[in-house]
Amino acid sequence: MAKVLMKGNEAIGAAAIKAECRYYFGYPITPSSELPEYLSRELPKVDGVFLQAESETAAINMLYGAAGAGARAMTGSSSPGISLKQEGISYIAGAELPCVIVNIVRGGPGLGSIQPSQADYFQATKGGGHGDYRMVVLAPDSIQETVDLVIEGFDIADQYRNPVMILGDGVIGQMMEPVEFKDPPKRDLPPKDWATTGTKDSNGRKRVINSLYIEAEACEQMNLKLQAKYREIQKNEIKFETFGTEGAEIILSAYGITSRVTKNAIKILEKEGIKAGMVRPITLWPFPYKEFEKAAEIDSVKAFLSIEMSMGQMVEDVRLGVNGKKPVYFYGRAGGVVPEPLEIVEEVKKILGGVK
Amino acid sequence: MAKVLMKGNEAIGAAAIKAECRYYFGYPITPSSELPEYLSRELPKVDGVFLQAESETAAINMLYGAAGAGARAMTGSSSPGISLKQEGISYIAGAELPCVIVNIVRGGPGLGSIQPSQADYFQATKGGGHGDYRMVVLAPDSIQETVDLVIEGFDIADQYRNPVMILGDGVIGQMMEPVEFKDPPKRDLPPKDWATTGTKDSNGRKRVINSLYIEAEACEQMNLKLQAKYREIQKNEIKFETFGTEGAEIILSAYGITSRVTKNAIKILEKEGIKAGMVRPITLWPFPYKEFEKAAEIDSVKAFLSIEMSMGQMVEDVRLGVNGKKPVYFYGRAGGVVPEPLEIVEEVKKILGGVK
Amino acid sequence: MAKVKGRVTFNEERCKGCELCTTVCPVDIVLMDTKRINSKGYHPATVIEMDKCIGCANCAMICPDMVITVEREKI
Amino acid sequence: MAKVKGRVTFNEERCKGCELCTTVCPVDIVLMDTKRINSKGYHPATVIEMDKCIGCANCAMICPDMVITVEREKI
Amino acid sequence: MAIVFERTKGLTPGVMHYCPGCHHGIAHRLVGEVLVELDILDSTIAVAPVGCSVFAYDYFNCDAQEAAHGRAPAVATGIKRVHPDRVVFSYQGDGDLASIGMAEIVHAAARGEKITVIFINNAIYGMTGGQMAPTTLVGQKASTAPYGRDADHCGQPIRMCELLSTLEGATFIERVALFDPANIRKAKKAIKTAFENQINGGGFSLVEVLSTCPTNWGLTPVESMTWLKENMVPYYPLGNFKSPGEVK
Amino acid sequence: MAIVFERTKGLTPGVMHYCPGCHHGIAHRLVGEVLVELDILDSTIAVAPVGCSVFAYDYFNCDAQEAAHGRAPAVATGIKRVHPDRVVFSYQGDGDLASIGMAEIVHAAARGEKITVIFINNAIYGMTGGQMAPTTLVGQKASTAPYGRDADHCGQPIRMCELLSTLEGATFIERVALFDPANIRKAKKAIKTAFENQINGGGFSLVEVLSTCPTNWGLTPVESMTWLKENMVPYYPLGNFKSPGEVK
Amino acid sequence: MAEQQVIIAGFGGQGVMSMGQLLTYAGMLEDKNVSWLPSYGPEMRGGTANCNVIVSDNPVGSPLVTEATTAIVMNLPSLDKFEGRVVEDGILLINSSLIDKKTSRTDIRAYEIPANDIANELGNIRIANMVMLGAYIELTNIVSKESILESLKKVLGPSKEKLIPINEKALERGAQAVRQ
Amino acid sequence: MAEQQVIIAGFGGQGVMSMGQLLTYAGMLEDKNVSWLPSYGPEMRGGTANCNVIVSDNPVGSPLVTEATTAIVMNLPSLDKFEGRVVEDGILLINSSLIDKKTSRTDIRAYEIPANDIANELGNIRIANMVMLGAYIELTNIVSKESILESLKKVLGPSKEKLIPINEKALERGAQAVRQ
């Protein structure tokens, strides 16, 4: 398939269709609305169903129903809307339903701004809903990667019976870049022999989708099962991009669009004779702690700097990875402001001045 | 006032009334329902208003309205209900409205169990809603401390114009212990000269409660203002209990009811000749990182163990505090199971065997 | 008027002693056996004058716990 | 029938050129000034034959942007 | 002798957890019987609510999903859109459907979602211990209305059938009660029609079942029957509000 | 000459951000005029929605709170319960009130919450770029209904006045439109009554204002007026649905 | 340094919760450290209920009783569930009116008290719990009978003060039953 | 190693977004690395709109253009907002039909193009954007006119292919305007 130029939100929709997702339930919100708009046009053409839900709360519960019925299904929204989905996400995780949830993050808290942000990192990675659960959180930095991760995301969801979140931001949602729709790495996906499709399909054996375990001990068992699965995911699914760490004076970490700004900064630093390496987490959960551990052991590395469009969220995971071996600094912009390369360059110089 | 024997949930209600809270908006849910039940009986007696909201979503937004109108007001729920409040909490934090939110945590994820749990730690402390915001999170370990913290919590909320969460669990909500209703430490509280009460009260100067800043730069300013406030809170409001750290071989950390089980374990360990110290965070945010840093520097201390009724949440903050200086272990039970002292004793022995 | 004869059987272990069935029998033969107690601790419902039963199934119809089976024949 | 005389004033900088006011004037004197453009880039509404105005305020009533002030006197 | 009434195969064999005399049991049975009579047990997917009937997923002898409190209509929508050829129904209490789940039920009805809803109105929150529901009668006591529901403070009870009947998408709406065998038979007929309507491709169907909660009403099961008849029925008139055949 | 019409002091002096010809402007003005005429500007607290009128908190010349999308009735409830002697109103769009905020508006009405609601029904989501609303007419195109609203797929539009009128707590309900001066005058009268009802201690009041969204309808403001009259009014009949005086 | 860790268990309607609360209240009146923790949740509906009570001279650690110094069991399922939780040399009080099984433990002090029968004799089946409580305080002396009655007054309120004598009698009969 | 970082800005209806998209599309057709990023949000309603385009031989770093090699401004507010963003020796294209102000920068190459007037002359005011685009590619040669037209065909679809010639003319007139 040739390259096409697509807006991030639309590319997500197209990737979902390519991944054989046929059901979308969602409620519009800037800066993600082109996703439902695209799918309202395109899903009917492939006999899929686009349904505008009355709210984000309804949408996530429709998704629960559809995923529990065995379908590949998706919802999407932006920050305040994702907050409204938290109960539903916890239910989906508890009932182990595979599905994809898109968050095109905007400035918060509250009504905030509609500009790009990364301030929903904690919510996505640590659990905005109640209870011990995890979503696989994929954070692309280009439209091509967005498309690739959406397509693979559906497979990951099905493989582990787990919700997968695509964590983008206003830039990812709104920008256009050329994309190619490629097949994902082949995975052996288990049959959905747990889906409620009527006992016609299961020789009369009744199937139930549920997360209620009234006895604490049973509920603990469910949790232990989830944790075992999460360890499996941590073992198999960590994705990151690392470069220039050997011989670097400082390691910059950033994800999503911020990592591209950071790359520009690294180029400028290079010209000025400062060698900065980079670790870019692609899966925010499972987080590539080991990669930071490794980088922290490089002698030349004096410090880490986490760059985020937030007031400091991923930096905690960076600290957990670095585990005291090197100082970890933070630079962030908030409320919808995207940092500029020169700001990062300045910050790096300040830090290296300080630790030198 | 003499001691009275009260159930945790009712004591929270009584403490709120003592703190001059006159408005409660909530939706029933086990194991927190005695709180709304109590206040439906008692608030009318002091000319207050108890209103059963149609949902947790409505309740948190009623709370927003009432707090914005200048009242001392409260809501409460348990895990799934708190998930539904996440958008509202983010709005309240963004609009800087003082109020108290009670979470009597139960087993999750999903519908889970109704038994006591601490698996909403991340949600409470890192932000279950969208955007960079923080609640002050108070985690009492007895009914007396619950009452004290609820009463002080309203003052903290008013002092900083910030939501305060009381993070309990099924045990805290359901158990009875003797309590005394004491006046909180005196604070100089700022006048609520921002509350919407009609311009009659403000010489015609219009007041607006809001968290929308359509320009990214303005939204960033709001965030910087919030962050400055959060630093102030971190400076002034950290609460913890530490004991037996000097000369300890291991530091146990636990909060809420788990800390009492842990204290029993420490006694047993003492009898067996193992000296274990303890750091009990009372404010989960702001977290007493320094206290862990200090403990990590004690020579005798070989390891830390975080004990939780979750699959490992606070342990991340413990790690951030210890910052690689000593190994940090985790022991937890999930889904509503409360650990028993002997389990902890065993775990400690295993760890000390391992690190020795 | 063709006469009908009925018979009701109680799966007593299921009975929760709610007494609803005792209020709807047209021939008033369903009552609680206050002498006995099932393993759940309830006095089960029972019928003493079975021959009066017309097999109308009212009792079964109102029973929330599916305790009662009803048989009927024309005689 | 007592005659009334009206006068309308346009705060032109507020006008967004929506033309709603032009559709409701009973004497049909409100129209868009296609020659001029205000600083927002809109052709403002205006009245040419002011003496016909009866001060009915229809134009002001329908204007979403509070551009129009209406005066009236009996004559 | 021929068996004229026996345990329906529409329900699983275990004993249900409901309190003695609770109407949930009767309502379950009626639904189970209808599923068997319409021969749709193996093509039906139930959606259980959060409320006393939370374990309905265990009791109905068909596939089932447990929904979050109030969201059963949304979950049912998700299922039905994926399997339009299957029968999907939700079973919900009055707290679930008329309080927290108000938006979901109204919108499912407005969309004309081709699902069937069994709505158990017992004028109280049963499961959580007798708190006030939107359907609690004025003056009725509840654990969050200890002085009796005060209309001036929190309004009068909501009549869901009347409210939903204003929506074009709702094609079958009926209110029934279970306080005597005659009414139970009517209730079953309504439930059957509600499922038939779905099978025939009709829109949204709902049967409101006035029910007792002896435990939280503080009455015996038999007293509860009388209380329901004397207090609930006058406020919640029984009858059909909408039928598929009706001219709009 | 005497001034017979001038800019109301009920609104702040700035220019509003609405598109040319958008009815939000007219509706704002009517509310502002009523607040002034009833002399309640300094005792009123407005609640702004999320929608094109999100900045209403800036425009109404009184205290105001910005609510989360759909939750204005809950926010208004919180305020009114704290200040029962103040006048509280919410101003909401059709997405805000009839979609995401359905539960909140129904329950505020059911409780007989003593607030006034101005409901702007423009049959579309204006702010976010023309997505389908629950009030979008069948066949009408929207950015999420690119082939026109299909009743079989997502039902027919919701008539909120009719739905809310089934609730006892709703004591004044009227639907008005703004497509000509006569109707604008009627609308103002309805808005005034809705506020008077609150001042007099009546229950919940709501005025639904049929409005245009030229930008997202893809029509000129003048064409929009005609489209509204010819398409919306037949489906959404104008008139009073409930009045305080009425016998229940 | 007395400390009692008590589990009280039985059917929903047998007053096990209030028995525990009275004991806790009495402990508080005697300035001891106390806690009361109920089981809660669906097993309470028609099923069994239990509570944990701690009365101690020291501050109460965990309010959960995992090793009971005493278990008071009012019905068979409770015996089965909780006899194993009693510490060596601990006390097990069995309501023998409803439980015809004996305990399988030999390392504890078990007492069989026909509480329902005694209560019936006294004319009020609902005070079987007080019979058990009387036996319990007789054996442990953790609180006085007077404190229990004082607590009962607080709980019953002035309108029901007339019920005090029969409750007192129940306490005494319970004490008698274990006094040999 | 050519790289163009372009800001295109103007009123909502002036086609600045599609101008940027055409350029991006053309870059893609020529196998360059490209990105297009719009401003979004409420300022678009009746207000101003702008987009960032990058066309480069290297992989695109950040899609945000903070230092523009070229700015194309279609109205006065855009000139004021963006002239400062142009790098030294960069290009500033000013739609002089609507902007009668000159740039205050002296370190850049500024061109005034009466795009609306030219478009009007060509009989279609809506192609003022193509005039500007013609000028832009003439100056930078970052993509060919043919690629732009090819992109336009894709965007317009077969039904509107008849509009190609007038657009081509607009491109040429724009090129002419800066060709001296």
Ligand SMILES: Cc1ncc(C[n+]2csc(CCOP(=O)(O)OP(=O)(O)O)c2C)c(N)n1
């Ligand atoms: C989000 C959420 N809020 C609250 C609860 C607690 N809760 C469980 S059931 C219930 C009410 C049940 O009442 P109803 O729907 O009338 O059913 P019934 O028990 O009367 O049959 C509530 C409030 C919950 N589980 N989840």
Ligand SMILES: Cc1ncc(C[n+]2csc(CCOP(=O)(O)OP(=O)(O)O)c2C)c(N)n1
């Ligand atoms: C929770 C949440 N969901 C979605 C949005 C996005 N959003 C903002 S306004 C709006 C719809 C507005 O439509 P309407 O209420 O009809 O008002 P109008 O703009 O038409 O006046 C939506 C979906 C949001 N801000 N918050």
Ligand code: SF4
């Ligand atoms: S079947 Fe009819 S007659 Fe026979 S016992 Fe039952 S109710 Fe009575």
Ligand code: SF4
């Ligand atoms: S109705 Fe059923 S459960 Fe109730 S008493 Fe009769 S047989 Fe027993």
Ligand code: SF4
């Ligand atoms: S006031 Fe009446 S007559 Fe005068 S211009 Fe306006 S609409 Fe026309």
Ligand code: SF4
């Ligand atoms: S109605 Fe108002 S804004 Fe519209 S054209 Fe007339 S004066 Fe201008």
Ligand code: SF4
């Ligand atoms: S609490 Fe009420 S509704 Fe629930 S099972 Fe018992 S009687 Fe039925």
Ligand code: SF4
């Ligand atoms: S988008 Fe529509 S509703 Fe919003 S301001 Fe413009 S015309 Fe009005």
Ligand SMILES: [Mg+2]
């Ligand atoms: Mg109920």
Ligand SMILES: [Mg+2]
């Ligand atoms: Mg609208």
